Amino acid sequence: MPDLSVNLAGLRLANPTLTCSGTCGYAFEYADFMDLSRLGAFVTKSITREERAGNEPARIVETRAGMLNAIGLANVGLERFLNEKVPLLRQMPCPVIVNVAGHSFDDYVETCGAMEGLDCVAGVELNVSCPNVKDGLTFGTHPGRLKELTAQVKKVLPSKPLIVKLSPNVEDVTVTARATVEGGADALSLVNTFTAMAIDIHKRRPRLANVTGGLSGPAIKPIAIHMVSRVYRAVAKSAGVPIVGMGGVQVWQDAVEFMLAGATAVAVGTALFVDPASPNKICDGLAAYMKKQGVEKLSDLVGSLELPGDQPKTSPYP
Amino acid sequence: MHSALREQFVCTVLGNVPLCREHYRLVLGLREFPATDPGQFIQIAGRDLDIDYNPEREIDWEPGRAPDVRGKELMTPLAMLRRPFSLAGRRDTPDGVELDIIHRVVGVATEWMSRLNVGDAVHILGPLGNRFHLPAPEGLAILVGGGVGIPPMLYLAERLAGQEGVAFCGALTRDLLPLTILAGGRSPGIDSFEPVANIGEFAKHGIASVITTDDGSYGFRGFVTQALERYLDGLGLRVQDSGKRGEGDLKSQISDFKASQTTSAASSPSVLSPQSSVLRPSSVLPTLYTCGPEPMMKRVADIASARGLPCQIAVERAMACGMGTCQSCCIRVRKPVDSVPLKGRDWAYRLACTDGPVFMGSDLLW
Ligand SMILES: Cc1cc2nc3c(=O)[nH]c(=O)nc-3n(C[C@H](O)[C@H](O)[C@H](O)COP(=O)(O)OP(=O)(O)OC[C@H]3O[C@@H](n4cnc5c(N)ncnc54)[C@H](O)[C@@H]3O)c2cc1C
Ligand SMILES: Cc1cc2nc3c(=O)[nH]c(=O)nc-3n(C[C@H](O)[C@H](O)[C@H](O)COP(=O)(O)O)c2cc1C
Ligand code: FES
Numbered sequence: 001m002p003d004l005s006v007n008l009a010g011l012r013l014a015n016p017t018l019t020c021s022g023t024c025g026y027a028f029e030y031a032d033f034m035d036l037s038r039l040g041a042f043v044t045k046s047i048t049r050e051e052r053a054g055n056e057p058a059r060i061v062e063t064r065a066g067m068l069n070a071i072g073l074a075n076v077g078l079e080r081f082l083n084e085k086v087p088l089l090r091q092m093p094c095p096v097i098v099n100v101a102g103h104s105f106d107d108y109v110e111t112c113g114a115m116e117g118l119d120c121v122a123g124v125e126l127n128v129s130c131p132n133v134k135d136g137l138t139f140g141t142h143p144g145r146l147k148e149l150t151a152q153v154k155k156v157l158p159s160k161p162l163i164v165k166l167s168p169n170v171e172d173v174t175v176t177a178r179a180t181v182e183g184g185a186d187a188l189s190l191v192n193t194f195t196a197m198a199i200d201i202h203k204r205r206p207r208l209a210n211v212t213g214g215l216s217g218p219a220i221k222p223i224a225i226h227m228v229s230r231v232y233r234a235v236a237k238s239a240g241v242p243i244v245g246m247g248g249v250q251v252w253q254d255a256v257e258f259m260l261a262g263a264t265a266v267a268v269g270t271a272l273f274v275d276p277a278s279p280n281k282i283c284d285g286l287a288a289y290m291k292k293q294g295v296e297k298l299s300d301l302v303g304s305l306e307l308p309g310d311q312p313k314t315s316p317y318p
Numbered sequence: 319m320h321s322a323l324r325e326q327f328v329c330t331v332l333g334n335v336p337l338c339r340e341h342y343r344l345v346l347g348l349r350e351f352p353a354t355d356p357g358q359f360i361q362i363a364g365r366d367l368d369i370d371y372n373p374e375r376e377i378d379w380e381p382g383r384a385p386d387v388r389g390k391e392l393m394t395p396l397a398m399l400r401r402p403f404s405l406a407g408r409r410d411t412p413d414g415v416e417l418d419i420i421h422r423v424v425g426v427a428t429e430w431m432s433r434l435n436v437g438d439a440v441h442i443l444g445p446l447g448n449r450f451h452l453p454a455p456e457g458l459a460i461l462v463g464g465g466v467g468i469p470p471m472l473y474l475a476e477r478l479a480g481q482e483g484v485a486f487c488g489a490l491t492r493d494l495l496p497l498t499i500l501a502g503g504r505s506p507g508i509d510s511f512e513p514v515a516n517i518g519e520f521a522k523h524g525i526a527s528v529i530t531t532d533d534g535s536y537g538f539r540g541f542v543t544q545a546l547e548r549y550l551d552g553l554g555l556r557v558q559d560s561g562k563r564g565e566g567d568l569k570s571q572i573s574d575f576k577a578s579q580t581t582s583a584a585s586s587p588s589v590l591s592p593q594s595s596v597l598r599p600s601s602v603l604p605t606l607y608t609c610g611p612e613p614m615m616k617r618v619a620d621i622a623s624a625r626g627l628p629c630q631i632a633v634e635r636a637m638a639c640g641m642g643t644c645q646s647c648c649i650r651v652r653k654p655v656d657s658v659p660l661k662g663r664d665w666a667y668r669l670a671c672t673d674g675p676v677f678m679g680s681d682l683l684w
Binding site: 069 | 363367398443639645646
């Protein structure tokens with residue numbers, strides 16, 4: 001078996017497959033359908049300080065090659081997370097990354113602070129970009145606030161890697177990426193969903209109760225690849241900050257594409273709804289691809305894409 | 319915590335026959351399938367996952383030929399997410415398991431399903447969801463199905479075999495009834511709500527039925543709920559002033575429902591006798607079971623609660639995962655007594671896919 005392991009900001013992952021927050025529950029929801037022990041890491045649903053009921057239904061609608069969701073961060077809240085979910089997470093057969101969302105600096109700091117002392121939490125991912133919640137401050141599109149938030153959270157989370165999940169709903173994703181890195185992020189993940197809308201033409205009304213939702217699935221993959229490539233080249237590579245690539249990953253070929261563009265790991269979201277075992281299948285596909293291509297370490301692929309105008313890494317002519 | 323009783327399976331189409339306008343019965347065969355109960359559902363992929371998710375398989379293209387913009391290559395939409403379908407029946411044979419799905423063509427996935435041929439592969443995931451709780455042995459089961467809510471009622475009827483039951487099935491018009499209307503069964507009068515042996519699928523389990531159509535093209539003219547109300551009135555189960563009557567029974571049946579984890583084995587099927595529509599008074603209250611369009615189910619819940627009758631409702635919500643991970647299928651319930659207080663709210667969301675699809679009517683706030 002080729003070496004699929006990757007190093008994500010100090011976390012040794014057996015392979016580069018993660019789950020996307022919000023598409024895999026809190027812990028064992030997919031245990032019947034996939035081998036959780038073969039995940040690189042498991043990422044929980046976003047946790048907020050207070051429990052949230054979420055938006056009114058309809059919360060999802062399928063669109064061509066994708067779906068819109070406006071769940072509204074429905075989650076059990078920090079207290080119930082600690083009481084009900086952490087005991088389950090202690091039994092998870094893979095590293096666990098807790099995704100944290102909030103509406104104020106205090107929200108994030110308190111929730112992330114509670115993760116610092118938990119042995120079963122290998123790292124924290126900040127959701128600064130949920131497009132489906134109207135209350136509270138927006139962080140994901142505001143570089144100054146984002147840098148400050150990252151710095152404040154890093155202070156209460158000194159011993160664990162902090163991944164900041166970037167919103168694609170910005171003019172220039174390298175600007176928010178840079179702000180996050182300056183704030184002290186250990187890793188970046190991108191992308192979250194794209195704000196979008198669908199209309200029922202017969203009823204002449206929006207198909208989601210929330211009017212807008214986040215677009216995910218295969219439809220967004222090419223844009224996500226482009227954003228990963230840009231952030232890798234403009235910010236992440238020179239800063240030595242790894243990227244978790246996501247957005248439309250379904251099969252191993254997608255994972256290779258993200259890694260060539262600069263992602264150290266990839267996360268599978270919407271595709272889990274159709275095939276919860278897809279991360280396991282991606283690992284098998286990656287191993288076969290490495291054999292065929294003569295790649296010994298998967299991490300050698302990361303960012304190895306050469307673009308016109310790049311300095312050639314190795315010249316075929318001596 | 320997690321029983322490995324649910325999985326992904328690839329089935330073979332054993333049959334796919336039109337039942338009436340827009341409705342098909344799809345029979346899926348597979349070597350084995352976990353135990354199932356009425357009320358449960360499966361997630362069906364509206365595409366062949368083996369072919370359509372394999373990017374290495376390229377579409378044949380000859381140089382010089384323009385891509386087919388109206389056909390499979392660019393314009394034919396395929397469903398990305400799986401779609402939930404209730405089990406409409408199940409047979410365990412020496413060769414394996416046969417699952418019945420009855421579906422109505424309303425969009426991309428159901429259109430794809432309607433074109434399946436015998437021998438085609440279908441990817442399913444399940445079984446999912448909770449189940450109907452069967453009534454006490456001496457209790458009458460009243461099944462109320464509307465349109466595409468009829469399929470789970472057929473599976474329930476299969477399991478009720480031998481128990482006393484009566485079914486109400488409604489549709490807009492006669493050719494939207496995905497049922498075998500027995501040849502001898504001339505249309506009863508447009509105001510008849512007397513259950514008779516006129517639906518093959520129910521009659522073979524000794525269950526008499528009432529057919530209603532909104533336009534009066536067959537059976538009772540009007541909504542299925544109108545026929546139901548008149549029938550219940552006829553049984554002496556009238557609207558109560560205070561809802562006191564039968565409350566004790568209701569509570570105990572609800573807690574039975576919640577506590578129960580076991581299925582009563584189906585007893586021997588009985589032959590439908592002409593008397594089976596004549597219901598003997600029983601000390602146990604009848605239980606209502608319903609599935610169909612939401613306004614219909616709400617009305618059934620109201621009818622039941624006004625008469626102090628327990629009512630089990632299989633709700634349908636848009637679902638992305640069916641496995642309790644996406645939070646898309648939420649439905650409002652009265653705040654359960656044991657739940658953590660939520661500031662200023664006397665309700666909670668529950669997930670139709672894992673907490674349901676079957677809920678007690680008295681719990682639902684929709
Ligand atoms: C637990 C459960 C059990 C179900 N059992 C059955 C069954 O036994 N037989 C059957 O025919 N259908 C059943 N349904 C409904 C079925 O899932 C939908 O008809 C199906 O998803 C439509 O897919 P499509 O791609 O053909 O249509 P789409 O293109 O997705 O939708 C076409 C139209 O149908 C509407 N629609 C989609 N899903 C639903 C839904 N769940 N309820 C109401 N309207 C919807 C859409 O808003 C749209 O207007 C069930 C649904 C649930 C949640
Ligand atoms: C139903 C649903 C719920 C989601 N919930 C969250 C969430 O709670 N927190 C978060 O950071 N991202 C959430 N996301 C975004 C995903 O984690 C991911 O970034 C996005 O869906 C792109 O990946 P995909 O195309 O593979 O799904 C959600 C996505 C979906 C489809
Ligand atoms: S359908 Fe995803 S949680 Fe119910």
